[in-house]
Amino acid sequence: MDLGPHGAFIVAAYATAAFVVLGLIAWVLADHVAQRRLLADLEARGVTRRSKSEAA
Amino acid sequence: MALIDLANPTRFLALTARALPWLGAATAIAFAIGLYLVWAVAPDDYQQGATVKIMFIHVPNAWLAMGVWSVMSIASIGTLVWRHPLADVAAKSAAPLGAAFTFLALLTGSLWGRPMWGTYWVWDARLTSVLVLFLMYLGVIALWRTVDDPARAGRAAAILTLVGAINLPIIKFSVDWWNTLHQPASVLRVGGPAIHPSILTPLLIMAFAFGLLSVTLHLAAMRNEILRRRVRAMWLMQAHAAQGA
Numbered sequence: 204m205d206l207g208p209h210g211a212f213i214v215a216a217y218a219t220a221a222f223v224v225l226g227l228i229a230w231v232l233a234d235h236v237a238q239r240r241l242l243a244d245l246e247a248r249g250v251t252r253r254s255k256s257e258a259a
Numbered sequence: 260m261a262l263i264d265l266a267n268p269t270r271f272l273a274l275t276a277r278a279l280p281w282l283g284a285a286t287a288i289a290f291a292i293g294l295y296l297v298w299a300v301a302p303d304d305y306q307q308g309a310t311v312k313i314m315f316i317h318v319p320n321a322w323l324a325m326g327v328w329s330v331m332s333i334a335s336i337g338t339l340v341w342r343h344p345l346a347d348v349a350a351k352s353a354a355p356l357g358a359a360f361t362f363l364a365l366l367t368g369s370l371w372g373r374p375m376w377g378t379y380w381v382w383d384a385r386l387t388s389v390l391v392l393f394l395m396y397l398g399v400i401a402l403w404r405t406v407d408d409p410a411r412a413g414r415a416a417a418i419l420t421l422v423g424a425i426n427l428p429i430i431k432f433s434v435d436w437w438n439t440l441h442q443p444a445s446v447l448r449v450g451g452p453a454i455h456p457s458i459l460t461p462l463l464i465m466a467f468a469f470g471l472l473s474v475t476l477h478l479a480a481m482r483n484e485i486l487r488r489r490v491r492a493m494w495l496m497q498a499h500a501a502q503g504a
Contacts, residue, residue: 204298207308209374216313216367220320223359224472230355231479238486245493252489252496 266345268485275482282475289468296461304458310374315462317367318446319469320360324392325427327357327473331399332424335417345481347413348488350420351403352480356473358396365389376440384433385441388426395423409488 206213297315304311331353337346368386369379380386399416406412434443445453452459 205309206312207303207310209308209310212370212374213309213312216316216370219366219370220316220363223363227356227359227476231476231483234483235479235486238483238490241490242486242493245490245497248497250493250497252493 266343268345268348271345272482272485275478279475279479279482282471282478286468286471286475289464289471293461293465293468296464301458301461307375310371311458313367313371314458315465316469317364317371318462319466320367321364321389322466323469323473324357324361324364324389325430326470327353327360327477328392328396328420328424328427330477331357331420332427335420338413338417339421342410344410344413344488345485347409347417348481348484349477350413350416351409352484353477354396354399354403354416356476356480358393358400360469360473361389361393361396365393372440381440383439383441384437385430385439388430388433392423392426392430395419395426399423409491 293315297312301312301315303309331350334346334350334353337343338350365386368389372381373379399419402416402419403412406415431444433439434441446459446462454462
């Protein structure tokens, strides 16, 4: 595919966009895993949320 | 289920658990179709050549830069008027996404500007007002990180967000109000789009794909923020229990 004389600008734009979008996805997924792990750790130590303990 | 039920964090978590896989798949499909049209179907521009391909990521990100701040502004009204914690969560979770989309709009615009205008940057009204938007995103993120109590941080960030919303019409109409190197609107304008359908269709599909990505990531980030607040509440309970013992 011929991108013409400004091909490097086109490739740089798409590469940066891919990097940022994949970075956002990775950040959201990693944050989810971290929060789930913290919650599981607290629950394993017997700490429960007020609404949960009130419901029980 | 009534719409108001979704404002319950537990119900919101259940809904996102069901919706996110479908939204993720729809986003991937939309990007696959959009990128195929961009790279295999859409013609080069008669003046810009292949450089027009940068438009297919620049324009959706520019729209999202403003769209995400609009969402944050609506959520901020929810925070200040109804003091609903999910409104806080929505605003806080959206800020990093908006900052990323604004960064991409600025960067791809710069990479498009160099070959077309002969410069990466010029202090015209459109570029400068979008740079201000980016700095405001960073300011809101910093504010959230500075104040420890989420409720207090939420109210302060909501006020800053609503003040910052003044910048949105300035960005939109900057190309009409002032002489700018940036071109006037060519899609969202009175009289309809000024772009040929062979280029407009891939652009709208890429905008749809980025929009879906934004919704998907926002819901996922909101889910994370709800969990983070639960962790914080449990830490506080544990600390109170330890003090009482």
